[in-house]
Amino acid sequence: MSTITLQDLEKQYDDVSAVEGIDLEVEDGEFLVVVGPSGCGKSTTLRMIAGLEDVTAGTITISGEDVTARPPKDRDIAMVFQNYALYPHMTAAENMKFGMRSVSEYSDAEIDERVADAADTLDIADLLDRRPEALSGGERQRVAIGRALVREPSVFLLDEPLSNLDAKLRVQMRAELLKLHRELDATTVYVTHDQTEAMTLGDRVAVLNDGRLQQVASPQRLYDFPENRFVAGFIGEPAMNVVPVEVRERGGDVVADQGGFVQPLPNGNAAAELVGQQAAFGVRPEDVSLATNLPAGAATFRATVTVREPLGELLLLHCEVGGAELQVKVEPRSDIYSGDTVELGFDDQRLHLFDDTGDAVYHSATQPDPRQTVSPE
Amino acid sequence: MSTITLQDLEKQYDDVSAVEGIDLEVEDGEFLVVVGPSGCGKSTTLRMIAGLEDVTAGTITISGEDVTARPPKDRDIAMVFQNYALYPHMTAAENMKFGMRSVSEYSDAEIDERVADAADTLDIADLLDRRPEALSGGERQRVAIGRALVREPSVFLLDEPLSNLDAKLRVQMRAELLKLHRELDATTVYVTHDQTEAMTLGDRVAVLNDGRLQQVASPQRLYDFPENRFVAGFIGEPAMNVVPVEVRERGGDVVADQGGFVQPLPNGNAAAELVGQQAAFGVRPEDVSLATNLPAGAATFRATVTVREPLGELLLLHCEVGGAELQVKVEPRSDIYSGDTVELGFDDQRLHLFDDTGDAVYHSATQPDPRQTVSPE
Amino acid sequence: MSTQPKPFDSTRQAALLLLPTVVVLVAFLYYPGLETFRLSLYRTLFLGQQTTWVGLGNFAELATSAAYRHSFLVSILFAAVVVAGTLAVSLAVSYMVFTVEVGSSTYLIAAIWPYALPPAVAAILLNFILHPNLGIFTHYLEVFTPFTLDWFNSGPQAFAVVAVVAIWKQLGYNIIFLVAALNNVPETLTENAKLDGVGHLRLLRKVYLPLVAPTMVFLVVMNTIYSFFSTFPLVDLMTSGGPGDATNLLIFKLYRDAFEFSSLGLASAESVVLFVLVAVLMYVQIRVTEGYAHYGA
Amino acid sequence: NGLNAITSGGSNSSSGDLTLDFWHIFGDELGATLEEMAAEFSDQTDGVTINAVNNGGYRDNLNQALQASRAGDPPGIVQIFEIGTRLALDSDAFTPIGDLLPEDEIDFDDFLPSVLNYYRIDGTLNSMPFNSSNTIMLYNKTAFEEAGLNPESPPRSLAEVRSAAETIVDQTDMEQGITWPNHTWMQVEQQFAKQDQVLVNNENGRAGRPTETNFNTEAGRNVYEWWKGMADAGLYLNPGIEAWGEARQAFLTGKVPMLWDSTSNMVSMRTGAEENGFELGSAYLPTPNGDNTGVVIGGGSLWVPDALSDAKKEAAGEFVAYLTQTEQQARWHRNSGYFPVRQSAIDQLTENGWFDENPNFRTAFDQLQDTEDTPATRGAVMGVFPEARTINEELSVSIVNGEVSVEEGLSRMDTQVQEALNSYSGSYDGSE
Amino acid sequence: MATETDQPTARSARFTDRLPDHVPMHLGLVAAIALMASPLVLAVVMSTQTTTEVYQVTNVGIGSQGLSNYQAALTEYNFTTYMVNSLVMSVVIVVAKVALSLLAALALVYYELPYERAIFMFILLTLLLPVPVRIVPLFQLMADLGWTNTLLALTGPYVASATAVFLFRQHFMSIPDSLIETARVDGVGPLRFLFGVLVPMSRGMIAGVCVITFIYAWNQFLWPLVAVTNKSSQVVQVGIRYIQGSAQAGLTQWGLIMAAAVLALLPPLFVLLALHRPLLETFAIQQK
């Protein structure tokens, strides 16, 4: 049973407040990804869990025991660092053994066996005699994971373990990590700033900004029901379009009036209380379509294409409407060029409104699918 | 009239063959992007054009003159480097003037005027007195471009000019570069390893691998009609699925038989000559769909989902079929989990076959749209 | 700099690890250093066996002694010549080593070896090569130029010869640092200048020199310290301070006063003067380098 | 053995086996002779080994000996030049030699009085005279002949030196007329003695601590004005400060016909002249007007450090006595040119016809014999003598090069040496 | 090779194009280096000559003495002893300095240490106290300790050093934090950490410090001159002084002196050439 509980965790450096009160529970066997922009406190949080960083306030519990004051080695954790932290002068095997040798409780035979096991699991048995310099990025990565494995910790902590790899390798290692996690089923906290990693790896994803937890949820829920503008903007590439609108009532419908377009909001009663107020209207580029692709009767409006970016699988249009910019994903082979005027409309099941504090006050989709709110499988 | 012609260009380092015979014509005013994986010879090619690197064999012609043996300063080119190469002890203005001062032909007044013009164009007039350390990444970038501008060269060369910028800024600078190019209309060669940059910036894109030119074409054509497996795999993310098939005839149709699926190939006569042969069958993840989304009567097959990667705007499924893996992009909120069996089918207008040398021998789409083969606008 | 916790926290262990170093420093550096100050207030005879308190008398004596003032001036002049000469020659050589594309590393080794040259050996070699009667350089100098070399008797010539030896010996050290500094200048800056057709001299003056300025400051200080402190063997083996006190550098005078003329107190006062000198130099280095810090690669 | 020596420190002795280092200043043949003598003594003396070590020149030897005494690890016997006598004495680092000598073996009456007088201060003999020299002039008879000068009548006065020099430069290939190392001993100490002028007051420092110096006197000016004139006329070859080797080399290789030199090196000068194929002549040291009150003895004496154990001191005393035995002194003279410090050795050499066969070796001896015993010829005594020499020699360069006038240079010598004297006596709180 | 015949014009054009730029550089370098090396080359030549040959000034051929000047220096003029002494001194200083400085840097960088900055400054400040600034009391101290003429006197004052501590500290601080943190997570002890991680990872730096220290120690002149009065304990640099002095009597034996000088130069030169790579890297850090 290895759960991790953070209670009101805070970290204050001399003049910087890096983490400002985080409450978070990581379940046994869960793969939790912590994501957020650079400097938001991800590493700091992870390092406090590892015991590498003192805690300013709050408590950390691992498997029910308060470890806040314990040195790292007594927390039964293993950590994989961004740059792998392999000792350059030791072979892969020596790297994996070095830490264990510091603990007298293992016999040499035991150590050898564990290393062999880990090497098998990671398919690096024939690399064991090489020094890191003779290993590729992905291989180093696996040795680093192997080093964590041999200690059979109850918790794995990983800090951007893929960010030093090239794009191809990153995709491949991502799949391997998933597979490995499925085999081991160890509680894992994984830090990254890459949203693709976050979305694909996490059972749940914790979004951090400015030292504060923004939202913890399954990946798809995060995408569909961002709890605030930060999450909405951070998850998704290109980012969600967010334009200022006035919420009005028009013929019984609640509408968002931007000037360039007036968009009826379904499930209006959720939005009814906003009537008469300014709000930020959010819609993802893939939820804006050419009028021709919309069901008949949908509200449309005209916009001017300013930039055309063919991305191969799709065409990204930067359009100007009512003084705001909207990015729109359209069919890749569309005959649309900059300067053209296009007729657009929104997918009215994918609209969001944020109030002036940035909190989401309205999603046009009603209920999140229950299967997306719990850990899957 | 500034065209660049590379004829059979080669570059051999002591033990590495960096560029192995490139023939390429860059038209006057064209924005050509050279893209390829790391180490493929992009920078080397660019540096040979600039004269910073000796040529092992071949010739370089600029505006009709053979410049192969000329020193850089006599080639009428300007180059923007990845790290901007600004002199740290000079202000932005001094940086822009330094090179011109080395050439006696300009008077001080002329130099000042040109700098002022360039600064206006780039909107950095109020930064001119600052040292690089006091400029942001994007501003440095612009000063570096400004330094190239003032020389009014007939050719601009840029080597990964955006790679030191953060993601947001990169997108923004991309748009500015496009705008600038439209204003100046100067012949430009732009090196990047980022396919998004290549696709969005280039009038044409030259794909390089292992020192050899793979294909030169407009971005969308590159995406839709890759001339070989390398280009097919390099352009597009995630990469095109490529699985081995046998080409057979079945009831008058030419079909690709993978074992797990048998796919009829439209415009069969193009594929007819392959009948009886092994080939590599290529289809992009977005061109595989759930059977429910296909027109009635389309060929379908069953596959098992092994990995489910929710990417927010879509769901990437890794499926197993006939022993091969297929990546499939489906609706983001689909209720499909790993372990599920799904019914899939291909968009039969987006199929490709490659022979065992990797060359494309068949595209199911017949004619590329003519507007995509010439430089647009 | 980092508030990050350190892996070990036993203060006792740390103290134990530091102990040997601290003991040696206290015993052989701080204690004698302070003792120098104390001794400088005494007049002593015969290697310290007889002492009398004279307060600042020794300093007063130094201040009024024509010989000492002369020695001071000679040392300053010497430092100026050595520093300027060393930097000029090493900058030229370093720039060439840095610029050539072929054989750069071989040239580098061939240029830095004087770093290993013992000053005593340097002195003795040039003593011979520049010998007024036997020196082969002297011979050809006199054959091919109107100059004659008689530095056993000519003060200015002796000064020049010792300076040449001092510069020669110090070249290696300077070239090591300058080539490293030049190599630290991003290559693209050079390439950019090539595109613009910037000439060598202009490139050196306008680009490299400002960029390696912090290294130059560092070298000015190191070379000054060198010319004040490490040139004893040169003077001792080549000129013994002569002729006519022309090469009587402070360090040599200090040695002589202490160990030849047995004036330990006076010599200690001279040491104190030297100490002030190093302190000022170090201070200057820190200040000036800070001023240049923003060019840091 | 280097490793042992460096790790174990100085020479230690155990179980009665005494090893004593004898620090001398000689390299080459002279050093070899001393080593031989030391070895012979060691062979014939049970339990004592003398280890002769060339420890550099006179200045170094004295400095190192004082340093070593200070460090409590002194050598057994130290050779110190004559002008270091006062300093060595004041340092309290040495035992008066008189106390150590085996009474019966030493007959002081047999010693040359001029030598004994030099080293006896306030009635005590502090060190044992061993190698005594004085300054003579060597000249190239062959060159004299070639220039039409009488090789048997060398110049006696400085003016004669100049005219001989001019003639030879005129008549032969030689470009300069004379050389000698810029060395106070020759240009000042001997020249003052010859003119019967004391260098410092209080009877040359023998009647009390000196306080004043007499560089800028007629005696000094006589010499320096002539010297400056020679240099200006290009007749003086300046080999450098205390540059014995340079000067000798210039003379031997035929660059100059005349050389002022110490007698100490007669043997090698004889060989050198033979090798270079000219006939060597020797003469009294010429003086301003041919005056010849006499010379001051030079060379060195042997001192025994006080820090030694009694047994070692005793052994050192025995060795010192051995070195001054008639037999050894005669042998020492034959191998060097230093004149014997004992009459009996001179007698022995005379009897064996040595002086007849080697007239050049007699010159020094005659010059000494002709010397009147005056405060001037007894030589100056001062603690700052080594420093005074440095001052004199440095300023001599300036005078000869014309950077300062003779007057100015000499008066600076007075000022600077007097400053040194003041600070020396000011800090010395020893006897008197 | 084939390209050469394919593209003769291009290639030769290119070559002449580079001529004006690089040929003068090479010429300048060769000249500068030849000038810098000439005294040494001449010394080697002269060291094989007899005194008579030396005195023929323009005779720069290999002399007839062969190596006998070297033999004489080594056997008759004590150079064997001096060289051994220098070597022992230098090696002791190198080993002790590296060991002490590693320990001190370990404490400074990896221990929770009160007054860490103050201690570091305390060590750094000794840069203000080169030997000449403290030579008189240092000599007296050695005398009082009875260390004069011993290895202790020659090495003691040199075995701790601000520079080495500074360099090791700097290097330790450049070791990625994550490596240290890995060790923390594993609970690696200090000595195991030092010898298992720090030392192997600092090999280049240690080699560099060894070269700097060796050359520095070997080249010491003033301090041995003062601290050693006993010839058999003297080091080779001062040995040069003796051999020059001993030639005072007759004709200076320059051949012999040159042989001695070459001997005194060889070890540091060899060390420099063999280990110039780590030396250069180390210097790169020293400058901050």
Ligand SMILES: Nc1ncnc2c1ncn2[C@@H]1O[C@H](COP(=O)(O)OP(=O)(O)OP(=O)(O)O)[C@@H](O)[C@H]1O
């Ligand atoms: N040792 C430290 N001293 C002072 N401030 C620190 C320290 N370490 C981190 N910080 C600050 O704390 C904040 C959070 O840092 P942290 O390393 O946790 O960010 P992160 O989310 O991991 O960022 P990245 O994605 O760039 O790794 C940042 O503002 C950072 O500057």
Ligand SMILES: Nc1ncnc2c1ncn2[C@@H]1O[C@H](COP(=O)(O)OP(=O)(O)OP(=O)(O)O)[C@@H](O)[C@H]1O
């Ligand atoms: N100076 C050189 N000496 C030897 N090989 C070199 C040199 N410069 C480049 N190479 C080699 O030439 C090949 C091409 O290098 P180039 O710099 O052109 O690659 P690139 O496509 O620009 O890669 P990247 O995207 O990483 O910048 C590489 O294999 C590289 O290792």
Ligand SMILES: O=P(O)(O)OC[C@H](O)CO
């Ligand atoms: O060379 P020496 O031994 O004759 O001595 C000359 C002087 O007297 C030394 O002071």
Ligand SMILES: [Mg+2]
């Ligand atoms: Mg981080």
Ligand SMILES: [Mg+2]
């Ligand atoms: Mg590149």
